Amino acid sequence: MATRIIPFIDGMKIGLGYNRLTGDRLPTPAIQGTSISSLQGAGGQQVTIGCTTIQDVETLHKSLGISVDAAGSYMGFSGSAKVDYANSCDFSSFSTYVVVRVSVQNAFESIDFPVFSPDANELLVNNNPDRFRQRFGDTFIAGVRKGGEYFAIYQITGSDQSEKESVAVKVHAAFNGGLTSAELNTSVNTASSQSSSHLEIHVHVFRQGTIATADLNLEDIMKTAKEFPIGVSGDKAFPYAVLLQDYEGLKNPNDQFVYVDIQNKQDVLEDLAKKRFEFLALRDDLKYILKHIDDFQNADGTSVVREKLIKDFDEVVSAINTMQKEASICVRNPKECQLTNFEVAKFSLPILAKGTEDVLVTRGEVMVNQDPLALMLRSSLPDAASRRGFTIAFAINNGQDTLPGPGKDRIRDSLIEAERGGYNTAVSYYLQRNNGLEFVKKGAAIAKIDPKVAEARTLETDALYLLGFDIATGLFGNPALGGQGDTVWGPGKQRIFDSLSSTAKRGFDASLKFHLGPLPLPGHS
Numbered sequence: 001m002a003t004r005i006i007p008f009i010d011g012m013k014i015g016l017g018y019n020r021l022t023g024d025r026l027p028t029p030a031i032q033g034t035s036i037s038s039l040q041g042a043g044g045q046q047v048t049i050g051c052t053t054i055q056d057v058e059t060l061h062k063s064l065g066i067s068v069d070a071a072g073s074y075m076g077f078s079g080s081a082k083v084d085y086a087n088s089c090d091f092s093s094f095s096t097y098v099v100v101r102v103s104v105q106n107a108f109e110s111i112d113f114p115v116f117s118p119d120a121n122e123l124l125v126n127n128n129p130d131r132f133r134q135r136f137g138d139t140f141i142a143g144v145r146k147g148g149e150y151f152a153i154y155q156i157t158g159s160d161q162s163e164k165e166s167v168a169v170k171v172h173a174a175f176n177g178g179l180t181s182a183e184l185n186t187s188v189n190t191a192s193s194q195s196s197s198h199l200e201i202h203v204h205v206f207r208q209g210t211i212a213t214a215d216l217n218l219e220d221i222m223k224t225a226k227e228f229p230i231g232v233s234g235d236k237a238f239p240y241a242v243l244l245q246d247y248e249g250l251k252n253p254n255d256q257f258v259y260v261d262i263q264n265k266q267d268v269l270e271d272l273a274k275k276r277f278e279f280l281a282l283r284d285d286l287k288y289i290l291k292h293i294d295d296f297q298n299a300d301g302t303s304v305v306r307e308k309l310i311k312d313f314d315e316v317v318s319a320i321n322t323m324q325k326e327a328s329i330c331v332r333n334p335k336e337c338q339l340t341n342f343e344v345a346k347f348s349l350p351i352l353a354k355g356t357e358d359v360l361v362t363r364g365e366v367m368v369n370q371d372p373l374a375l376m377l378r379s380s381l382p383d384a385a386s387r388r389g390f391t392i393a394f395a396i397n398n399g400q401d402t403l404p405g406p407g408k409d410r411i412r413d414s415l416i417e418a419e420r421g422g423y424n425t426a427v428s429y430y431l432q433r434n435n436g437l438e439f440v441k442k443g444a445a446i447a448k449i450d451p452k453v454a455e456a457r458t459l460e461t462d463a464l465y466l467l468g469f470d471i472a473t474g475l476f477g478n479p480a481l482g483g484q485g486d487t488v489w490g491p492g493k494q495r496i497f498d499s500l501s502s503t504a505k506r507g508f509d510a511s512l513k514f515h516l517g518p519l520p521l522p523g524h525s
Contacts, residue, residue, distance in 0.1 A: 002245070002246045002248075002249075003142070003243055003244060003245050003246075004139075004243075004244050005065075005145070005241050005242070005243055005244075006241065006242060006244060007065060007066065007082045007083075007240065007241055007242075008144070008145075008239045008240050008241055008242055009023075009025065011025055012025050012141055012144075012239070012242050013025075013029075013141065014036055014109070014110070014111050014141050014142065014143065014144060015029045015030065015031045015032060015033070015111060015114075015117070015140065015141065016028075016029055016030065016140065016141050017029075017030035017031075017120075017135065017136030017137040017139070017140050017141075018137045018138075018139045018140060018141055018244055019133075019137035019138065019331075020137070020138055020139055020244070020262065020266070021138075021262055021265060021266065021269065021330075021331040022331045022332065024137070025141070026135060026136055026137050028117075028119055028135055028136070029117045029119075030116065030117055030119075030120045030135075030136035030137075030140045030247075031111065031114045031115065031116060031117060031120070031140045031142075031250070032114070032115060032116075032117050033111035033112045033113050033114045033115065034112045034113045035111075035112045036109055036110070036111055036112070037109065037110070037112055038107035038108060038109045038110075045104055045105065045106055045147065045229055045233060046103075046104070046105040046147075047102070047103070047104050047105075047229050048101070048102070048103040048105075049100075049101065049102045049103075049225060050100075050101050051098065051099070051100050051101075051171070051172055051175040051176070052098070052099050052101070053096065053097070053098050053099075053165075053168045053172070054096070054097040054098075054099060055096055055097075055405055055406040055407050056093075056281075056406055057086075057089070057091045057277055057280065057281060058274070058277050060086060060089065060097050060099070060153075061086050063099055063101070064082055064085070064086055064099075064101075064151060064206075065082065065149075065241070066082055066083055066086060082149075082206065085151070085204065085206040088204050089153060089155050089204060090155060090157060090284050090288075091277075091280040091281045091283070091284040092157070092281060092284035092285045092287070092288050093281060093285055093406075093410045094157055094158060094159055094284075094285065094288045095155055095156065095157045095164075095284075096155075096156045096157075096161075096164040096165065096168055096407065097153050097154065097155055097156070098153070098154040098156070098168050098171045098172065099151060099152070099153050099154075100151070100152040100153075100154075100175060100221060100222075100225060101149070101150070101151050102149065102150040102151075102225045102228050102229070103147070103149050104147035104148050104149070104228060104229045104232050104233075105145060105147045106145075106146045106147040106232070106233070106237045107146075108143055108144075108145055108146075108243075109143055109144050109145075109146065110142055110143030110144075110243065111142055111143065114140075114142065114245075114250060115250065115251065116250060116251075116252075116253075119135070120132065120135075120136055121253055123135065123136075124252055124253055124254045124257050125253050125254055127254055127256065127257055129257065129258060129259055129260050130260065132259075132260075133259070133260045136247075138246070138247070138259065138260065138262055139244040139245060139246055139247070140244070140245060140247065141242050141243070141244060142243045142244065142245040143242065143243035144239045144241075144242050144243070145239070145240060145241040145242065145243070146232075146237035146238065146239050146240070147232050147237050147238070147240065148207075148228065148231070148232035148237065148238045148240055149206070149207075149240050150205075150206070150207050150224065150225055150228045151204075151205070151206040151207075152203060152204070152205050152206075152221045152225075153203065153204045153205075153206075154167075154168075154171050154201060154202075154203055155201070155202045155203070155204060156168060156199070156200075156201050157198075157199070157200045157201075157202075157288075158195060158197040158198055158199035158200065159197040159198065159288075159292070159295060159352055160195070160196070160197035160199070160359065160360070161396050161397075161407045161408070161410070161411050162360070162363065162395050162396050162397050162398065163191060163195055163197055163199050164199070164407070165396070165397040165407065166191065166397070167187075167188060167191055167199070167201060169397075170184055170187050170188065171184065175222070181220075181222075188201055196359050197295075197359075198292055198295075203221070205221070205224075207224070207228075247259060265330065265331075265337060268330070268337060268339065269327060269330065269331065272323060272326075272327055272339055273327075275323065275342060275344075276320060276323050276324075278344045279316055279319055279320050279323070279342065279344065280320065282316050282344055282347060282349075283313065283316045283317060283320065285349055286309060286312060286313040286316060286349070287313065289304070289309065289349065289350055290306070290309055290310065290313065293306060293309070294353075295352060295353055296350035296351065296352060296353055297350060297351060297352075297353040298348075298350055298351075299348065299350075299351055299416065304350045309350070312347055315347075316347065319340075319342045322340055322342075323339075323340075323342065326338065326339050326340060327339075351414040351415070351416070352414050359395075360391075360392045360395035360396075361388060361391050361392055361395070362395075363394075363395040363398070364390075364391040364392050364393065364394035364395035364399075365391055365394075367394040367395065367398050367399045368390070368391055368394050368399075371399075371433075372444075373429075373433070373463045373466055373467055373470075374394065374399075374426070374429065374430070374463075376461075376463040376466075377390075377425065377426075377429055377463035377464070378390045378391070378422075378426075380462075380463065381421075381422050381425065383418070385416065385418035385419050385422070386418065386419060386421050386422030386425070387422055388419050388422065389412075389415055389418075389419030389420055389421065389422035389423035389424075389426070390422035390423065390425055390426040391422075391426075392411070392415065392419070392423060392426075393408075393411075393412075393422075393423045393424075393425075393426035393427050393430075394426055394430065396408055396411060396427075399426070399430045399434075400430075400434060401430070401431065401434065402431060402434045402435050403431070404427065404431065408427055411423075412424065412427075428501065429463070429464065429467070431499070432464070432467060432499055432500050432501060432504055433467060435495070435496055435499040436471040436474070436496045436499075438474065439470070439471045439472075439473075439474025439475050439484070439496075440467065440470045440471055440474060441474070442470075442473070442474030442477065442482050442483055442484070443469065443470030443471060443472065443473030443474035443475075443477060443483070443511070444470045445481075445482055446473050446474070446477045446478070446481045446482055446483055447470065447473065449481060450478070450481060453473060453477070453514070456469075456510070456511070456514045457469050457470070457473075457511070459510065460506075460507065460510075462503055462507075464500075464501055464503040464504045464507070465503050465504065465506055465507035465510075466507060467500075467504050467507065468500055468503070468504035468505055468506065468507030468508035468509075468510075468511070469507035469508065469510060469511040470507075470511075471496060471500075471504075471508055471511075472507070472508040472509075472510075472511030472512045472515070473511050473515065475493060475496075476511070476512055476515040476516055477515055478515075483515075487516065487521075488521070489521045489524040493524070494524075497524070512524075
């Protein structure tokens with residue numbers, strides 16, 4: 001019997017039918033059972049607490065437990081307070097989110113030995129699937145999860161990704177106890193006042209179905225988070241999620257009865273919901289650009305025309321409204337499911353003006369100059385535009401990241417085409433470097449004091465080859481000179497090796513052979 005968990009909505013009761021397309025709970029009981037009970041011996045609480053940085057709205061929804069499968073929540077039909085809460089956030093690509101989440105699960109209550117109610121049974125016997133679906137939907141509420149959920153979303157908005165990531169790192173540090181609340185507040189206020197990218201931080205708090213905006217005080221948020229499990233224990237527990245089950249698993253008095261199939265419509269609406277997300281993000285991108293239009297230019301370097309941008313904004317809003325209207329018709333009457341095709345690619349967004357990018361260039365220049373291999377790699381690029389893109393990439397979180405991400409992609413896409421190749425080269429380089437940074441430093445230091453290592457290292461002059469060589473020297477080099485002196489392979493080394501480009505792998509293997517000899521290391525191929 002297929003099941004799914006969705007957010008609780010006022011009026012939900014165990015045994016009621018539920019329409020997953022519209023997000024409606026139906027008023028007449030579809031199911032009855034002998035009793036409603038919780039799992040024996042499961043009277044305690046399961047508490048989950050975490051802090052996560054999120055770069056896009058779809059992932060934000062999923063982190064809140066909202067999905068397309070959760071009754072059309074993406075289209076806003078379900079009436080869920082949690083959906084309203086998520087929608088209180090800005091959807092633009094200029095926003096990053098840090099989510100503090102507390103989930104408290106008390107014992108799960110479910111219906112015992114479910115069977116169809118007399119009203120539902122009558123429609124089944126009379127073989128009336130359309131009327132059955134109208135009255136009882138396509139699933140029924142089989143159980144209720146009580147306890148509660150608490151969310152605090154730090155929405156960090158601005159045009160400089162590195163500034164946003166810096167604030168996100170500080171929020172994480174405060175969450176983990178590395179910063180006090182006062183230190184966080186001072187740091188955030190300083191960053192906002194000194195920002196050249198209109199940095200703003202807003203906090204949205206959700207607790208048991210309520211929406212509020214809180215002061216930027218992590219101490220208050222964490223105090224609430226820690227006390228929250230006690231506040232929703234026992235008879236104070238809040239029903240915050242329900243379990244849906246399909247009808248197919250129940251005993252049916254009519255073996256010839258065929259339930260209305262909604263899977264195709266769900267697939268269509270899921271695609272439309274994702275398209276709607278794209279347009280919501282585009283709408284808020286345009287809204288941000290209109291607010292700070294002097295910071296932007298067209299891709300060809302010309303000035304942005306406000307009237308054209310307003311026209312695009314109005315067209316995007318109209319498209320969103322049309323999607324909403326057509327989806328509403330579709331879920332109410334699947335036979336009239338006619339959807340207009342909308343494409344985000346039709347719209348061309350302005351990019352950050354060079355004056356704004358110059359801040360990134362200045363910051364990136366400092367970081368590149370601290371890394372001899374980065375300097376070597378940048379100098380090998382064919383033209384000034386690609387070298388500029390390379391430098392800008394090093395300004396993103398000061399080139400300290402170890403993973404790719406949508407934030408970096410958005411900045412790359414804001415650059416002119418000629419700068420993007422150099423940008424990609426820089427990101428690829430420092431992700432490889434940072435995944436083995438400790439050993440890069442050790443290997444380079446050894447090469448400075450050991451002439452034989454230095455000679456072997458320079459058989460090739462490609463910066464990525466040298467990077468791979470230095471990492472392996474740090475791992476397998478002489479301990480007396482600062483190397484780790486390893487002689488065996490392992491999963492940690494494999495992860496580092498797998499993160500390298502083919503050129504860097506060639507340098508790694510050359511260094512490995514130099515330090516340990518020609519015989520292959522067991523486990524490494």
